[in-house]
Amino acid sequence: MALQEQHELDQQLAQFRLAFDSGGLYGALRYLNARTPFRYTAIYRLDGQMMRNIYLYDRQGENPTSLAEVPLGDSFCQFVMRDNGFNTANSANDARLLGHPYRGVLNSYFGLPLSRKPGTIYGTLCHFDVEPMMIPDGEIPLLEAVSPVLMDQLD
Template sequence: MLVAAGTAWENEVERLFAIQLQAQELSAYSSFGQLFDEICTTLGLNAAMEALNEGVPHRYSAVYRLVDGRMVNVAMADKQREPRPLFLAEVPLRSSFCQYVLRDGSFFTGDSGLDERLIGHPYQGVMMSYCGIPVFDLEGRAIGTACHFDVISHAIPEEKVGQLRAAARVLSAHLADHSAKPNTSS
């Protein structure tokens, strides 16, 4: 009985430690979310996406809104500071990796060329890395995605996925008032 009590106590300590770590992570993401919201409010969505893009290896960070079966770019950051390519302004949902985000609740691939989930997809091996999180409206309906992507393979640290999740929660409120017109300020 003493061994069982010791094991139960150790399990409880591990459980409490895990809860504490989760609380610290949530606090860190909450702080990031507050900062991201402040940037969205004061400097705009493009500036917020630039801030989000600074911490990841991916060339692009963007927010897309679902409009009539198309993913319409609302804001984008490009590490190379080039104008947004026309082919990224609007993408048919069926041709985008965003479809998997909206279907599955998230989608990550560090090397699309090797990702068996993408067999037959037109951008497999072209858009090599992608990390996407859904953006929901205030009623809980998926209205778009927040994502990082690149034509070069990249892994993404879990911490950066958490920041993208925090950004997606913030973007919900900002997209509610944002026009569905494509971003033209790239």
């Protein structure tokens, strides 16, 4: 990472910590969401064969109950866990998702695994939307950097 990129990441981490200190996990998700075009930013916890939403920031303030839980096999989180991350800018056109029940429904998704130690998965940190969109490249290093910070706050 170039010196300028590291400096920018350090500044972003400092802003993230301020958002977290003033608003807790919800404030931290709100900060991360505001940096992207995505409607939702969430933390999902793996619970057996279910992904359970434990924190959700909805830019529109609706927080639909339909996002509260999803079977692991129907979720995009399964690909995060399998591949150590998953990104699709338009699921309707993503051949990896042929036959998936949310292909073309949940159109954009970026997720990273959350874990305390290698080989164990707590869940996922993700941005998603019903509209197709790409995650800005500069957001990925920040999300990777904040994942351990978030894990320190989760039970």
